[in-house]
Structures are given as structure tokens and as C-alpha cells.
Amino acid sequence: MAFDFIKRIFNPDKVNIELKEIQSLILRSRPIPYFGTVALLEITDKESAKKMLKDLIPLIDSAEEWNKNEGASVFLTFTYKGLEKIGVPKESLDSFPESFKEGMAKRSSYLYDIGVNDPKNWQKEFKNPNIHIAAAVISNNEADWKSKLEEFRTKISENNGVEVLVSEDFGATEEVKNVFGFRDGISNPEVEGSGIDVPQGFDRPIAAGEFILGYPGEGDITKPFPQPDILGKNGSFMIFRKYQSQVAEFNQFIKDNSSSPEEGELLAAKMVGRWRSGAPLVLSPEKDDKELGENPEKNNNFSFKNDEFGKKCPFSSHIRRMNPRDSKTFVLEDERLHRIIRRSVTFGDIVPPEVTKNDGKERGQYFMGISANAMGTLEFLQKQWINDGNSQNLGSEKDPMVGLQDQNSLFSMPADPLIKRYRGLQTYNIVKGGEYCFIPSLSALKWISELN
Structure with missing residues (x-):
């Protein structure tokens, strides 16, 4: 953290x-x-x-x-x-x-x-x-x-x-x-x-x-x-x-798979692993907590140790895939060897959740990741943690935010009484060069x- x-x-x-x-x-x-x-x-x-x-x-x-x-x-x-x-x-x-x-x-x-x-x-x-x-x-x-x-x-x-x-x-x-x-x-x-x-x-x-x-x-x-x-x-x-970020398409997926704005915000947070404020689901699983999200001494001070079934933060959420912390993964990997210093920056404007039509403008992120083994680290992350679900026993399920989705794309969300499964994801962040x-x-x- x-x-x-x-x-x-x-x-x-x-x-x-x-x-x-x-x-x-x-x-x-x-x-x-x-x-x-x-x-x-x-x-x-x-x-x-x-x-x-x-x-x-x-x-x-x-x-x-x-x-x-x-x-x-x-x-x-x-x-x-x-x-x-x-x-x-x-x-x-x-x-x-x-x-x-x-x-x-x-x-x-x-x-x-x-x-x-x-x-x-x-x-x-x-x-x-x-x-x-x-x-x-x-x-x-x-x-x-x-x-x-x-x-x-x-x-x-x-x-x-x-x-x-x-x-x-x-x-x-x-x-x-x-x-x-x-x-x-x-x-x-x-x-x-x-x-x-x-x-x-x-x-x-x-x-x-x-x-x-x-x-x-x-x-x-x-x-x-x-x-x-x-x-x-x-x-x-x-x-x-x-x-290049496909935000309107993401917003449309959220709208199609929820019955209210509140339910939509929860689904979006489950895919990311945090609420829009930055509050982690592990610490605030039911609703966004803006005060927590804005508190730098608390918004990253958590682990997945007490969320072993993924009912607070799904195993396939973006932040859990990219930093498993102390999750009990099904494939043993030393997460400390796959960390990367991120200096990514954003370009373009923020798209509100209600906008579901792509305006064609350039917006997204320049991802800059630093590591003494940057090439090997990225290739591991791309092939294993992002585009393969085996490390979390999720089969072919991919990272919902940065994964390369296909016609069988799936996002699963552990819940009571049954697990919820969502299909029809798109690739919401398309690589335009590097x-x-x-x-x-x-x-x-x-x-x-x-x-x-």
C-alpha cells in the first residue's frame, strides 16, 4: 500500500x-x-x-x-x-x-x-x-x-x-x-x-x-x-x-445491467474495486464513502485477507487483479515481484455516467510504468493477471477495465445467495500505441x- x-x-x-x-x-x-x-x-x-x-x-x-x-x-x-x-x-x-x-x-x-x-x-x-x-x-x-x-x-x-x-x-x-x-x-x-x-x-x-x-x-x-x-x-x-478509453460504452454496459442509478454505481465500483471517490469496496462495500475516498491515510490502508470469498471486492475487479495484496490466490505468485511504479497521466475530459453515446473525442491515459524488469513484468501482467483468470480460478475471465474482451466476455460478482454473472463486456481501454x-x-x- x-x-x-x-x-x-x-x-x-x-x-x-x-x-x-x-x-x-x-x-x-x-x-x-x-x-x-x-x-x-x-x-x-x-x-x-x-x-x-x-x-x-x-x-x-x-x-x-x-x-x-x-x-x-x-x-x-x-x-x-x-x-x-x-x-x-x-x-x-x-x-x-x-x-x-x-x-x-x-x-x-x-x-x-x-x-x-x-x-x-x-x-x-x-x-x-x-x-x-x-x-x-x-x-x-x-x-x-x-x-x-x-x-x-x-x-x-x-x-x-x-x-x-x-x-x-x-x-x-x-x-x-x-x-x-x-x-x-x-x-x-x-x-x-x-x-x-x-x-x-x-x-x-x-x-x-x-x-x-x-x-x-x-x-x-x-x-x-x-x-x-x-x-x-x-x-x-x-x-x-x-x-483510448471507451467510456460511453462502459456507461451503456452499466445501464443495461442495472435497474437504478444506485445499482449501476455499485456494479461500476465492483468492476473497478473502488467507488468513484476512491473508497475501496473492502472498507465500504455497500455505498460510496466520499470522506473515506478523500482520506489518504485510510483509502489505501486495507487488505483482502478478510474478504476471502470476494463478496465485498470481486476477485476479478481491476484493483484485486493488479495488486492481490494478501489474497489467497489459487496460483501461488509473489506479488512483490510483479509490482510496478505507475506514473500514468490522463488526457481528455471526464465522461459523466449518464452519457452513453461515443462522441469520438480522444480521451484516455498514457500509461507509464517503471520497473527494472519492465518488459517481463508487463508481459506477465498482460498474459496472466489481466487476460487470464487462472490465478483467481476464474477460467478465461479477464480484467473488466483493461482486459481484451471477446464474444464470451464475462464478469462474475460473488453475492448472496448466488453469484451474479454479467456478459457482453467490451474492451474499454484500447491500446493505440506504445x-x-x-x-x-x-x-x-x-x-x-x-x-x-
Whole structure:
């Protein structure tokens, strides 16, 4: 259980990782509210790109003050082709994982990216084979965001070796709700050695090596990382995926399967695992509790231990699938090895529950997930916890919110006296593109910018 919505306590005596080297994105919480821009870049000339990188490095914050979310931050990541294009030596390129080298589109069969999610159906910008850099500017206030964004754009435009392929804005209010109207981003794991001082009642931090390269993981083993050390250590990998949300279709499904607005809200909450306010069903199973949902010290302080039959929060709900906590799953898996730091951001407007006609506008989420084994983690989550029900003894039942639904789609809801089953779900979050990215340390960025 994490606590992104409260002041995270920093204890310098608990720091044993190199915070000055780590990009702030990895450890710093998403600000509340937030304003930002995401950009995808193509390198057209490596010497000019290296000069641009050198100019951009002063804009990129380290994680040294991860507990502060004031002002604007810039982060920058490379795809494998980007590292190749800017001139990283072959022996270093060869030290990266094969899944990263292949890229997300070529790993579609491992990700269950088929049907509407198949890369052949992605937006044309993401079909471009020359996505080399993924970057973003994010701030807790509009003025700082615009100022930093202008500085970022100026430094790019001054160098002719980089072309902007995509530039899109995102943002959320103090309520931090996604386009479905649900409070978002409540739960994130904490990183051991970062200086985090975890209050009583919250999960203990996860070993740094699960998220940051060059440190021991949960098994006290430091896994191989890209070489030389200056390139790989203190870096990480990032999943970048764009989702188009089908909110009107979700609202229509809720309307078709309920006899009143109150019953509809309960069904929607059962599919997510939380009420729209953020209140978890485990703590408030009968009705929404706005005060609980807005209380950062309580809205994530729960487990599924006392809901072994799923009558409060269904086994197939989105939050229970993505973080089983201490559920008694039918397939034994160490959930701590499959956690991911989420820095996802929302774009587009919120669609009210009564709207059931799709207006065709772009709205959804840029999913940004960070892990030292981001590729393997995403491929596990997609194939097992999201699109397969075996871990919860649910057969072929999929995650109702992010699963790829088919003609036999089903959502089951344990209840008294009999279990309720709902059919006819659609894919409510469609993948429109994505890429695997490497997050270099500050020293690695400097090293890349100085390559001969």
C-alpha cells in the first residue's frame, strides 16, 4: 500500500541508493493537480542530438528531493533504436535485454496485443519505426509547466538533429480522476533505500533492485544490467502505452445491467474495486464513502485477507487483479515481484455516467510504468493477471477495465445467495500505441552526450 496522496516522509538515515543519479520520475510522486506534455522524438542527426541532450540535461531533475513536488520536472528516455541511432557502442547495445531490443510492437504476441489492440491498428504516429526518445514535462501548476515546456521546446528547436513526432498535453484537477470519473493513482509501491519512512499499517518498501538497475532485488541478488556501469546503473526501464478509453460504452454496459442509478454505481465500483471517490469496496462495500475516498491515510490502508470469498471486492475487479495484496490466490505468485511504479497521466475530459453515446473525442491515459524488469513484468501482467483468470480460478475471465474482451466476455460478482454473472463486456481501454524505454541515470545521459 502506497501513499502518493499524503506527504511522504523522508528519512536521510535510510538512504543507501544514489539519489543524485536517478531521474526524479522514478521516485517522485505524480503531483496533485498536474499539468504536462508528452513528446516522442526522432533523431535525424546523432551529433546534433548529442548536443541537444547536453543542453537538456540541466532541465532534468534528480530524485534527491523526491519528497517535493513543487515546480516543473523534465524526464527523458530512449528506445533501443534511439540508443542505437545516437551512437551507443555495439557492445553496450548487446548488453540490453532482448525484449527491449525488439520493442513493444514486435512483442505483441507476448503482450496479448491482438484484435483491436494489435499493433496494425495503432495510431500512425506509433507505427513510425523511428521513435527514438520519449520525454515529458510535468508540473503541479500551469505557469511552471508552460515555462519549462517553452524552455524544453527551445532547446530542441535550436538543434536540427531531432524531429518532434508527437506532442500532446495532459492534466488532472485536485481530484485526480480518470476519464471514467474514478480517483486514480492511489496505490504505488515504495522503494527501499530511497529514504522512505513508511507509517504503520502500510506495506514495507520493496527492494531497490526491483525498480532501479544495479542494486539487489527481493532475492538479495543484483541482476545483470546494461554495460558499462555508468550507462546501466541507477537507470531503469519504462513501459509507455497510450490507451483510448471507451467510456460511453462502459456507461451503456452499466445501464443495461442495472435497474437504478444506485445499482449501476455499485456494479461500476465492483468492476473497478473502488467507488468513484476512491473508497475501496473492502472498507465500504455497500455505498460510496466520499470522506473515506478523500482520506489518504485510510483509502489505501486495507487488505483482502478478510474478504476471502470476494463478496465485498470481486476477485476479478481491476484493483484485486493488479495488486492481490494478501489474497489467497489459487496460483501461488509473489506479488512483490510483479509490482510496478505507475506514473500514468490522463488526457481528455471526464465522461459523466449518464452519457452513453461515443462522441469520438480522444480521451484516455498514457500509461507509464517503471520497473527494472519492465518488459517481463508487463508481459506477465498482460498474459496472466489481466487476460487470464487462472490465478483467481476464474477460467478465461479477464480484467473488466483493461482486459481484451471477446464474444464470451464475462464478469462474475460473488453475492448472496448466488453469484451474479454479467456478459457482453467490451474492451474499454484500447491500446493505440506504445514502446519500451530505457531511463538513463544523470551520469548516463552525460556519457551518451559525450560519445565519440
